[in-house]
Amino acid sequence: MRERTVKKNALKVLAAVAVVAAGGVALSPAASASTASSPCPHNQICVFENAGFHGGYKFYHRGTNVSTFNTLEQVFSNRVLTNDKISSIVNNTNRWITFYSEAGFKGRYLRVAPHAYVKDLDSYHFNDVISSLDG
Structure with missing residues (x-):
């Protein structure tokens, strides 16, 4: 029921375009709006265990920083640890939100623009590697 309500109240999001920049990847909104609706509530950063916004999920408030996803508090809705298990994202x-491949905001990074999403992190070589979040 909650998922249905979240989907019903979700905003339409913009498609993402990759831009390689200084050792990381920045994703910015495309010129035209996508017709796909987001499974993520307004003002939330949402991470999903599987591509296409499937599997376990975890929502974070705007401005949240997570120095490591490798703690017992950082689990998806299905109780799976989020560290190195994130496969899709909605901002x-x-x-702008920045995800890092290493704990402590280090390593390779992926920047996601406001109101953008990444349906499959594998297409950016960032699937199952995220260890920290600067929101």
């Missing part, structure tokens, strides 16, 4: 906030 339904008005700020």
Whole structure:
């Protein structure tokens, strides 16, 4: 029921375009709006265990920083640890969000623009490698 409500109230999101920049990847909104609706509530950063916004999920408020996903508090809705298990992302906030391949905001990074999403992190060689979040 909650998932149905979340989907019903979700905003439409913009398609993402990759831009390689300084050792990381930045995703910005495309010129035209996507007709796909987001499974992520307004002002939330949502991470999903599987591509296509499937599997376990975890939502974070805008401005949240997670120095490591390798803790017992950082689990998906299905109780699976989120560290190195994130496969799709929705940034339904008005700020850029940065995900890092290493704990402590280090390593390769992926920047996701406001109101953008990544349906499959594998297409950016970032599937199952995320260890920290600067929201």
